[in-house]
Amino acid sequence: MNLNSFMPVHLVTGAGCVRSSAKVLSGLGSRCLIVTGKHAAKACGALKDVTDILDENGQRWVLFDEIGQNPQLTDCMAAAEKAIGFGADFVLGIGGGSALDAAKCIAVLAANPGMTQAQLYAFDWANKPLKIVAVGTTAGTGSEVTKVSVITTPEGRKKSFHHEAIFPALSLGDPTYTMTLSPMVTRSTMVDVLAHCAESFFSRSANHLSQCYAVEGIRLLLPVFRTMAEEGFDSIDYETRETLYCASIYGGLAINVTGTCFPHTMGYLLTERFGIPHGTACAVFQPDFYEYNKAVVPELAQQFLERIGCSEEEYLALLEKLTPPCNISMSESLIAESHSRWINNGSMAKSQGTFSADMADAVLRRKFGSAQD
Ligand SMILES: [Fe+2]
Known part of the structure; x- marks a missing residue:
């Protein structure tokens, strides 16, 4: 028996959940640093909803x-400096994974003035992070319910840190905010959800509970995928947006227990070096991940298909149809240069069997290895 898990987030979902959470929000602090990207939080209406509530509550705020x-x-x-200067006592991120993960990181940095990169990643944190609020605007990351933050270092490497102190105190998931996403962002984020669920299901750290989350996430996704494979991605109604958002939360709950496996680790390389959006970069390895698991743990692979209610043929066909294009080619020197990052990597080690650095090289070579040095 294993249902071990820890997810101490006050999660509120559904249309209008920012307004209906005004009272909870009022208890989180008096001065708020709001963290967003340049456009999406404004365009979808989330920023206005949040600032209206903060104003009504008499909570002061400043925007980064x-x-x-x-x-x-x-x-x-830079955002942490702003938070410190303002005297912020909580950080509220509005966005997809980028803004939410940034909010988690900023909450740590703002509570520990002068913290270095080394101290951040070594968990050399003298003070507890500021309280974190996550307002999701995409159906992908699942960061609303995880203790993970993925940040790009000045060396250009995407690097994650996991700590129970960076669970959001409050997460608000209103699918209305995802209505304005472009077809391409919708696609890339929803295949990220699939990646979270599939990688979690096959993880060595999976348990009964995480597999239930993972299966439910994919069971929600599949009917949407089937429709989109036939009809395209241009008009997605609210009900479908809600389903995708639900699936993204299940994906987050699943990886909160297990973490991810080799497609996420390898996907980071595609994002860093070729600018491939995160979801696409991880989804592109899903056929390889499935085939690998089928070879190493065939019974588990069979169970996976049975539980999600999909044949192997259909699963692979949907992956191919829905994953956005990733037309890159990789030189032998880049494959060689990347080799060391696959060694002693925590997420690689969560894959079943032994997924070695040589196997990672072989996957890259097979998929992208046509460019000459
Ligand atoms: Fe992801």
Whole structure:
């Protein structure tokens, strides 16, 4: 028996949940640093909803809206300075994974003035992070319910840290905010959800509970995927947006227990070096991940298909149809240069069997290895 888990987030979901959570929000502090990207939080209406409530509650706020697609540690440090200068006692991120992960990082940095990159990643945190609020605007990351933050270091590496102190105190998931997402962002984020669920299901750290989350996430996704494979991605109604958001939360709950496996680790390389959006970069390895598991743990792979209610043929066909294009080619020197990052990597080690650095090289070579040095 294993249902071990820890997820201490006050999660409120559904249309209008920012307004209906006004009272809970009022208890989280008196001065708020709001963290967003440049446009999405404004365009979808979330920023206005949040600031209206903060104003009504008499909570003061200041905005940092310079978080890019892959949040940079340097931007988080600048935001933390702003939080310290303002005397913020909580940080509220509005966005997809980038803004939410940045908010978690900023909450740590702002509570520990002068913290270095080394101290951040070594958990050399003298003070507890500020309280964190997450307002989701995409159906992908699941960061609303995880203790994970993925930040790009000044060396250009996407690097995650996991700590129970960075669970949001409050997460608000209103699918209305995802209505304005472009078809391409919708696609990339929803295949990220699939990646979370599939990688979690096959993780060595999976338990009964995490597999239930993972299976439920995919069972919600599949009917949407089937429809989109036939009809395209251009008009997605609210009900479908709600389903996708639900699935993203299940994906977050699943990886909160297990973490991810090799597609996420390898996907980071595609994002860093080729600018491939995160979800696409992880989804592109899902056929390889499935085939690998089928070879190493065939019974588990069979159980996976049975539980999600999908044939192997259909699963692979849907992956192919829905994963956005990733037309890159990789030189032998980049494959060689990346080799060391696959060694002693925590997420790689969560894969079943032994997924070695040589196997990672072989996957990259097979998929992308056509460019000459
Ligand atoms: Fe992801």
